Amino acid sequence: HQDYEISKLLWYLFNQDWFYNSENIGVKIKSPIDLLVSAHRIWPYKFEDDKAYFKIQKLLGQTLLDPPNVAGWSGDKDWIDTNTLMIRLKLPSLIYGINLQNGSSVGGFRGRKKNPFMAEVDSEYLIENYKDFNSTEVSEFVLSSHINRRFFSDYIDPMSKRLTAVRLMSLPEFQLS
Amino acid sequence: MKRRDFIKTTSLASGMLLVPSFVKAFDSTYLKSQGYKRLVIIQLSGGNDGLNTIIPYRNDIYYNARPRLAISDGIIKVSDELGFHPSLKALQPLYEEGELSIINNVGYPNPVRSHFKSMDIWHTAGDANSRLRSGWLGRYLDLAAKHPYDAIETNEFLSLALKGERFSGVATEDYKILYNTSRDPYFNRVLTNSHSQHLGEHNLGYLYQTMIEAKSSAKYIYENTKTSSSTIEYPKNELGRQLNTSARFINSHLDTKVYYHSLSGFDTHANQANPQKRLLKIYAESVAAFVKDLKKGGTFEDTLILTFSEFGRRVKQNAANGTDHGTAINVFVIGKKLRKAGFYNDLASLEDLDRTGDIKYSIDFREVYKTILNRWLNIDDPSIIPGNFQTLSFI
Numbered sequence: 001h002q003d004y005e006i007s008k009l010l011w012y013l014f015n016q017d018w019f020y021n022s023e024n025i026g027v028k029i030k031s032p033i034d035l036l037v038s039a040h041r042i043w044p045y046k047f048e049d050d051k052a053y054f055k056i057q058k059l060l061g062q063t064l065l066d067p068p069n070v071a072g073w074s075g076d077k078d079w080i081d082t083n084t085l086m087i088r089l090k091l092p093s094l095i096y097g098i099n100l101q102n103g104s105s106v107g108g109f110r111g112r113k114k115n116p117f118m119a120e121v122d123s124e125y126l127i128e129n130y131k132d133f134n135s136t137e138v139s140e141f142v143l144s145s146h147i148n149r150r151f152f153s154d155y156i157d158p159m160s161k162r163l164t165a166v167r168l169m170s171l172p173e174f175q176l177s
Numbered sequence: 178m179k180r181r182d183f184i185k186t187t188s189l190a191s192g193m194l195l196v197p198s199f200v201k202a203f204d205s206t207y208l209k210s211q212g213y214k215r216l217v218i219i220q221l222s223g224g225n226d227g228l229n230t231i232i233p234y235r236n237d238i239y240y241n242a243r244p245r246l247a248i249s250d251g252i253i254k255v256s257d258e259l260g261f262h263p264s265l266k267a268l269q270p271l272y273e274e275g276e277l278s279i280i281n282n283v284g285y286p287n288p289v290r291s292h293f294k295s296m297d298i299w300h301t302a303g304d305a306n307s308r309l310r311s312g313w314l315g316r317y318l319d320l321a322a323k324h325p326y327d328a329i330e331t332n333e334f335l336s337l338a339l340k341g342e343r344f345s346g347v348a349t350e351d352y353k354i355l356y357n358t359s360r361d362p363y364f365n366r367v368l369t370n371s372h373s374q375h376l377g378e379h380n381l382g383y384l385y386q387t388m389i390e391a392k393s394s395a396k397y398i399y400e401n402t403k404t405s406s407s408t409i410e411y412p413k414n415e416l417g418r419q420l421n422t423s424a425r426f427i428n429s430h431l432d433t434k435v436y437y438h439s440l441s442g443f444d445t446h447a448n449q450a451n452p453q454k455r456l457l458k459i460y461a462e463s464v465a466a467f468v469k470d471l472k473k474g475g476t477f478e479d480t481l482i483l484t485f486s487e488f489g490r491r492v493k494q495n496a497a498n499g500t501d502h503g504t505a506i507n508v509f510v511i512g513k514k515l516r517k518a519g520f521y522n523d524l525a526s527l528e529d530l531d532r533t534g535d536i537k538y539s540i541d542f543r544e545v546y547k548t549i550l551n552r553w554l555n556i557d558d559p560s561i562i563p564g565n566f567q568t569l570s571f572i
Contacts, residue, residue, distance in 0.1 A: 029380055059333060077383055081345030082325045082391035083335050085384065090358060100363035145381075151370045171367060172384035 026144035026176045029076050032060035034177060035088060039169055042142055043126055043162075045095050045119035052117055056091070060084050080175070092169035095119045096162070100170060103163035126161045135164040142168040144177060214553050215427065215476075217436045217467075218314075218338070219416070219484040221460065223443030224292065226453060227489035227506035228536070231279060231524065234260045238492075238527040246449060246494040259524060264457035267465035275518035276468070277511050278571045282525040283545060284505030284538025288488065291502075292444070295487040300338040302543050302562045309563070313546055314435050315341030316561045317554065321434065326394040329426060330437040331419040339437055346435065347394050352422070356399035359392045368392065403429045409470040412462045416440040420467040428474030434554070443486060447497035460484075468511065481553050481572070482511040485542070491535055492527060504531065505538035508545055510571055517571050544569050 013019055030038060036056065039045070047053055057063045061084060080088075093099070094117040097106045106115070130138050135158050139147060142165055147155060155171070157163045168174060232252055233239050240247045251263035255272055271277040287305040289295045294305075301309035311319075318328055319341035328339045328346030339346035349355040371385045402425055409424075411417035419438040426433060440460060445452050464482070471477035489506030505525065525536045548568045551557050 027380060029384070077380070080384065080387055081335065081340070082387060082394055083345070083348045085387045086355075086358060086391050089364065089388070090361075100361065148370075148374065150373075154366050154370065167363065170363065172371075172381065172388055175384055176380060 026173070028177055029079055029175055030177050031075060031079060032057055032062040035060070035091075035175065038174075038177065039092060039095065042169065043096065043121060043165055045121045047117070047119045049116075052119075056087075056117065059087050085172075085175075088175060089170050089172070091117065092166050092174075096121055096166050098163060098166045100163075100167055103157065103160050123162070126165055130161055133161075134158065135161050138164055139168055143171070143173050145173055147173075213479055214555070215434055215436065215480050216314075216549065216554065217423065217480055217482040218438065219460070219464070219482065220336070220437070220439040221443050221456075221484065221486040222292075222296070222439050222441035223445070223486070224295075224488045224490055224502055225443040225456075225486040225506060226445060226449060226500050227486075227503075228492060229449070229453060230262050230265070230457065231281065231507050232260045232262065233258060233524055233527065236527055242492045242527070243494040245498055246500065256520060259520060262453070262457050264454050265461045267458075267461035271465070271468065271511060272519065275515060276513060277509060278515045278518050278521050280508045280510065280521040280540055280545060280569070280571060281523060282505040282536060282539040283485070283508045283542050284488070284536075285541050285543070286538075288504040288535070288538070290488060290504075292487060297337065299485060299487055299542060300336060302546055304564075307563075310337075311342050312336065312338035312340050313562060314338050314437075315344055315346075317341075317550060317556060318344040318346070318435065320558055320561070321554070321556060324394060324397070324432070325390055326397055326431070327433055328435040328437065329398070329423070329431075329433050331422045332437075332439065336437055336439075339435065346437070347398070349395075349398075352395070352398045352402065352426075355395045359395035364388070364392075398426070398431065401429055401431055402426055407470060409466050409473065411466045411470075412459060414459050414463070416459055416463040417466065420463050421470075424467055424470040424474070427471060427476050427480065430476075445490070445499045446495070446501060447499040449494075449499040464511065478513045480512065481549065482509075483545070483549065484509040484511075489536060492530060493534060504535040506536075508542070510545075512572065515572055521569070521571050540569070541566060545571075548572060 054063065061079060094115050097115070097118050098104070099106055126138070130141070135156050136152070138161050139156055155164065155167045157167075228239065229246070229248055232248055234252050234254065235258055240249070248262060252260035253263060253266060253269055254260040255269070261268065268277060285298065285304050289298060289305050298304060298307070300312045301307065302313035303309045314328060315338065318339070322328065322344050325345060325347050330336060330339055330346055330348045331350060332348055333350055335346055335348035368385070368388060407421065407425065411421040416438060423436040423438065426436070440456065442452060442456050468477060468482075471480055485508050486506055488503055490500035490503040492503070494500055522539065525539055529537065531537050543562050543564065543566045547562050547566045548571065550561055551568050552572045
């Protein structure tokens, strides 16, 4: 490892068993950008208005390429206060325009007017991309920790991967990576 | 020993859980009767031109430095040397009642002329060299607050000033929307489920704890705020709305200690006259309505209002009929129990400017903060404002 090759270091890391130990998974609080990107990886979305990206960054306390000082952002718990947490929890249902209770779509012009964070999404994406998996298995793509079986019925909808994904992204657990 | 002291001491000794609730209720009444004080902050963002706000109307240097921008008509001449910008008319009664104190030339050494950096300095009570990441009020609330709603900012974003090492205030433009969001049935289900889980774990436990606090803050504010419509008319603008909301909270006797507001648009590099005229009018009329509302609610006595801007502007006007970033500026303090109302100190001499032609500061803003902390909020802890600063005597 003396040639400082990052790819070699990463190859080594990713092949160690301890890297995958449960105590190392799902312990770090995602930065605002982590959060936005991790949602996008599960179900891609695009804001019509570019300003929405900046507004969310500002609300959550991380504007890209503009750190408070050369040390960057302090991160972890500092991302979270009562305001930023509420926004983070609410964001997926706003972005995907889905009612968390019954899965109905909140859309149309009126929906957009009230909700500046409603994005364009491909509503068939989840069905196509996860066609070999059921809703419970989809949950494993969304969260890095396991949901207690007792609460499955509250979060996982066997009939709707869309609703399952958005509900899980609306959990405090989704804030962790 | 007075009965109140006895009960207060024993309740502390026996631990809150063992104290019957009627005694706890009595305990908070005791604290309130001691003079429960609240602080209201109004931030003028962009760097207000202090020299056209408090005008040295007899000074030739002022008129020579600003051939087109100097104010000459309609100045409200409140003293022999200084007058208000005509837009501050609504504040004149406050001045005459002795409820307004103007502290001139407030700043700090090696002034910074960048908006973000200077605003950070005012928020964190730092200086040009410091890198403090928590706000002065946040650090005060780290010690004095029990709940996030002990500081409320009527805005979408929480200012750094209200972020402590552990404490963070509540930022909300509309407390009713906040309340409805917090009552979402799905989130209630999530919280109920969390009760039966072991959540001691580091971050997950912290997240759920914060979620619970968010919900209880929203509930506290909503349930305790009286919605009977105020009969005071506020101007229909950004600051008017913010102050109207805060007055409602204050007159509902929320336990909140700090209320934060901001009015932006003061960065007048070009064609300053009309924007500043408009903004100062918004400021004065909103504050006048707010004070009237608090007086009506009987809460003005316990409220202190501090207005500041991140810097003033240059003495000489520029070619675009505006002014560029400057240094020291005046700070307004409004309240019932001012020790020195009117002009706390003289305006700095315009013949003795710093080497870049800007006003030299004579009072460090941290002295203003320290005075408010010691004399108004009754707290004296060196962790809040780093450095040694004197207290002033405006309160």
